[in-house]
Amino acid sequence: MLTKFETKSNRVKGLSFHTKRPWILASLHSGVIQLWDYRMGTLIDRFDEHDGPVRGVHFHMSQPLFVSGGDDYKIKVWNYKLHRCVFTLLGHLDYIRTVQFHHENPWIVSASDDQTIRIWNWQSRTCISVLTGHNHYVMCASFHPKEDLVVSASLDQTIRVWDISSLNKKTASPADDILRLSQMNTDLFGGVDAVVKYVLEGHDRGVNWAAFHPTLPLIVSGADDRQLKLWRMNETKAWEVDTFRGHTNNVSCVMFHSKLDIIVSNSEDKSIRVWDVTKRTGLQTFRREHDRFWILAVHPEMNVFAAGHDSGMVVFKLERERPAFAVSGNSLFYVKDRFLRYYDFSTQKETQVIPIRRPGSTSLNQSPRTLSYSPTENAVLVCSDLDGGSYELYVIPKDSTGRGDSLQEAKKGLGSSAIFVARNRFAVLDKSNNQVLIKNLKNEVVKKSGLPIPTDAVFYAGTGNLLCRSEDRVVMFDLQQRLVLGDLHTPLVKYAVWSNDMESVALLSKHTIIIADKKLVHQCTLHETIRVKSGAWDDNGVFIYTTLNHIKYCLPNGDCGIIQTLEVPVYMTKVSGNNIFCLDRDGKIKTIVIDGTEYIFKLCLLRKRYDQVMSMIRNSQLCGEAVIAYLQQKGFPEVALHFVKDEKTRFNLAIESGNIQIAVASAKEIDDKDHWYRLGVEALRQGNAGIVEYAYQRTKNFERLSFLYLVTGNLEKLSKMLKIAEVKNDVMGQFHNALYLGDVREHVKILENAGHLPLAYVTASVHGLQDVAERLAAELGDDVPPLPEGKKPSLLMPPTPVACGGDWPLLRVMKGIFEGGLDSIGRGGADEEEEGAEGDWGEDLDMVDVDGLQNGDVAAILEDGEVAEENEDEDEGGWDLEDLELPVEAETPKVSANARSSVFVAPTPGMPVSQIWTQKSSLAADHAAAGNFDTAMRLLSRQLGIRNFAPLKSMFLDLHTGSHSYLRAFSSAPVVSLAIERGWSESGSPNVRCPPALVFNFSQLDEKLKAGYKATTTGKFTEALRLFLSILHTIPLIVVESRREVDEVKELIIIAKEYVLGLQMELKRREMKDNPVRQQELAAYFTHCNLQLPHLRLALLNAMTVCYKAKNLATAANFARRLLETNPTNENQAKTARQVLQAAERNMTDAAQLNYDFRNPFVTCGATYVPIYRGQKDVSCPYCTTRFLPSQEGQLCTVCDLAVVGADASGLLCSPSQIR
């Protein structure tokens, strides 16, 4: 039993769940009805109007109503929205036991100790039927959820099923007057509209409760004979099916589960019992110490129950509803029903993977609890509470989409948690010995390791590590080193969620989330008032989690907030951008789209990404009191500044952040004395004299202004102040200013004007203004005051200020914080900050930059130097290492000789892979790769008549070098070289050697061919020749797989040969400037090489031009005609050809005789470049098939530069398919 919520109160006699909201009504023996939110655990309301115990209470399905019935014989209907009783139904003559609304009709059924059941219409507020028949207290009565039936239980030891269909008809057609008349009659005579359908007898004592099955024709009852009985009914009769024994005292209430085949009952024996309907056995028993149970309630839709007892009630679940799941990268594995299912987050597709064993309902809560998945091995560990904790290991077959229904024989074991700790290792917790067993995929124990703390669960903590949980802490344990890596005190952790980069972990407890780093160093703790359900990390390192009714976020610094509310609890599996993937309680995948702006904004602030902050401020409607408050509270008033439109707030923020400029702007807008004053204070604090002056001026605060001028030494302004004071007739101000200015004459004048003649006199005479003094003395006459004696008077002049005028230089901290982010965006406020005073600072920064650059340069230079050094001499390394190639046979005798001398007989060395290659293959390339160059050469010589190997040298060496890779195995021991094989496949069996991987392949040649064509087109003939020759030189060492490819290779030889020959002739032609005839001939022969069409056109154009220039017009005309026949795409070519043709038609002659007859088919000799007409004798190159005059026999082929002309050869062998 999973207790969700408990209350303490007087005895609870009635309970009712709300259909939609997480509410429950509890009616108490004290007469009070309580309305609880069992999810939040709060008392919403209490209704106290009944006199004496309230035994029955029931919510209406859709209206904001509930009904209650009590020992005061009253049935009250309440409106919980209005918090009051709407009306009272009177009629029962004794205690009322139960009340219930009808699911459709406006009816209430009530059962009473007056031995009747009554049906009321709560709209007309009348009793519409009285069901009589029981001859003792009726303990309960309830409507059938679908049919027109009522079931009742009574202490007369019977259960009655009543047919109320006629009652239904009565209300259905109220317009029928005649019917109504007859009804009135029947009503008068005691009501025949509800008749007893069955009377179920079987209990030996009074029956306390009877209830219908929600869908099947079943009834369950509980009685004082301590038994439950199951009854079945059909159209005509009802009979007892079975009896459930087990309770040791009166059974007070019994109900069917709304979805599962389960009966729940409770009793005065202080226990709740759960029974299996089909197997008719008890599944579980929950006991309370002191409290007798009185009532049960089952939620109509959800898997929640409630039970009322002597001192309160308890809301509970029978089974966990969290689907077991495991997330790995983009895949989610989860259990639904009896299948393991797979969901791909990227494609959002889900598939059923394999069936898994489903425990029979012999006991509850045995379904899979956790999953652990190993992606590389595609294996899943399913843990459940079966047998006190056990796991099953399934390996998902490769073709996992198969919807095979056959159950895989899983590898099983006992252990309270099992998780993968490495690709092919999993840890199983053995609680009794406080150790973990490390097992491999065959379910064999590989290792055992004791645990550092008493552990009751383990969680994943990265490869090779475990998170061990005890009641009050978790410990990170390294299984290999057997070291504790981290230790953290926590409330009981239920789940551990790792971030994608495995840098942070969130430890979820019932009401707490603790975020820690990978060493379990505490980062922050969150407390929730309601249950934390699940969580996942988003890509930015924000932890998103769900509680019972919210999706919330937690920033790395511990700030959290609500993203949105949830209707029903969900289990989050992954966060991807704004999508939250979760599983609901039915094991369905849900995608919730959230608005993450708020937390991303806060995250950006936290990470000081002000540019992003700014763009978010500008692009989204984030402004709100909450955000501003957050910014202020977090110490970012200058950011908040940008949100605010209200000038007063703006001013306050500007002052707080010390942004005088904005403050001035706002102060101008507001323009009241107080704000100017505060501006002045702040400006003074910053030493911004200009603004201080401005502020004082605006507030007309002349005294302060004067003093400001005094301290800044602005005498000119000060004297102006004097004048202003004079104009304003402000004597005191005048005097002050005069004092500040040290102007004695003015001083005296003011005193005089103010009527202080004696003072004026003294001042004047002390400061030596004799004329004035005398005048004043005259005026004063006898009253001339005595002058102070014994002191030497001097004029008190204010000292000259150290810093005269101007603002104080400010260190621009602001700029540092914003890192240019604001400036670059160019908001007005930010721009204004750019002021002269900080010039030096900026420059300093630049200096640093320059330094950095210089360093970088130096490093770059150094690097260059190094590279140069390394490249300096390459021709070192003439190591003579013949012994490396020692034949195996040579070593054998030595081995055996040594072997005799020691006890240990060393195995004879095996055959190197390269040797196997040469044995298995007759392809020259394989031999070359194996390093057997002589056999490779012999093969080439035999197959292709190749004699000149010099051009092949680099190919041979590359093949050889590329045939092995190098593996540093044991430190300081020699490197292991490993043979690389070609044609690797996943299914290749080990120890079966494949031929060597070759560095040349056909596609490379294709690339070269294309490059060659391109070079030809652009007229880079030397380059083109080099490319085509290299094709010809590579082909002998190429290996292809299929016959078709062999043909392609052979074709390629011909293509390359034609081009090589043609290009050689063309290059030769260019050398022979002085022999026009030969030039023409070579140009002509070039056109007979088998070239690509564009190249042929170019060759023809070339030949045409050459011949035309040499006045061989007939031949030129022939080329022109041929050129036109190719339909040249280039209009210029066609035009030239037509012009040549026209010119030639006038004069069809040749100036010089050429050895060239275009009418007669010919090939060109590869060495002498003369035509060999059809029928003439020739010899050819065995490799590239170039034809030669017979005189060339025995010479090296001039085209391919490899084979000997006319040599015997068996032909190109370049594929194992040719040999098979």
Place this chain on the structure above:
Amino acid sequence: MAGNPDHLFSLRNNFYLGSYQVAINNSDIPHLSADDAVERDCLVYRSYIALGSYQLVISEIDSSAATPLQAVKLLALYLSNPQDKESTVSSLKELLADPAIGNNAILRLIAGTVFMHEEDYNEALKHTNAGGTMELHALNVQIFIKIHRSDYAERQLRVMQQIDEDHTLTQLANAWLNLAVGGSKIQEAYLIFQDFSEKYPMTGLILNGKAVCCMHTGNFDEAETLLLESLNKDAKDPETLANLVVCSLHLGKSSSRYLSQLKLAHPEHILVKRASSAEDSFERAVQSVA
């Protein structure tokens, strides 16, 4: 499998996986027993040897040091002075002949290593085949691979797996053997290196291991990426350079830069030796065919 923590675990691991500098830097472990301290010193000095600081080792280990350290010193002497290998080998043999210390595991390990360099695998096996430590077994596996007897190597591996299947050396030896026998096993080797890369910081050794696996499965593009990553870590690592030469060849790219770097920095590397001997044998073959 008592529960006392293994203080030298991470030191050993770093050494096996090629994080030599890390091993050296983190070698200051408090509360070591005398035996552990000697082992620690051995690992540190061997790390220095692996980094090429032979002289440091030779000068720091004096004649009073323990046998294992003497053996380590011999290894440094052997590797530092290619001209005078004979005297080193003879003093090594002297030590081995001493019945009191001849059976020391480190000594035998060094002997195996030295004789492997001498390409006297028989002599090497004579000292190492008895096993006794994971390192000796691992060396055996390597020797057997070297003489192309993967069947023997497999037997050694099985011994190691029985001792501790999850030991780093067992895993490594398993990977070596998988690579040597090829076929479907190469993928397993890759997974082993992959595991290491997830569990421990990346080292040149792990990257090279992965790259070699990729090359053997024909995935030269990925191999190149891995090798370049390794080159970033250590621009002069001989295996990285050698494998880059091979990889570039297969990708049809120029390998001459890497080759000349390798020739310059490690003229004794097996690839350089193979290349130059191949040139000779080419000339010889041309002669013989002509």
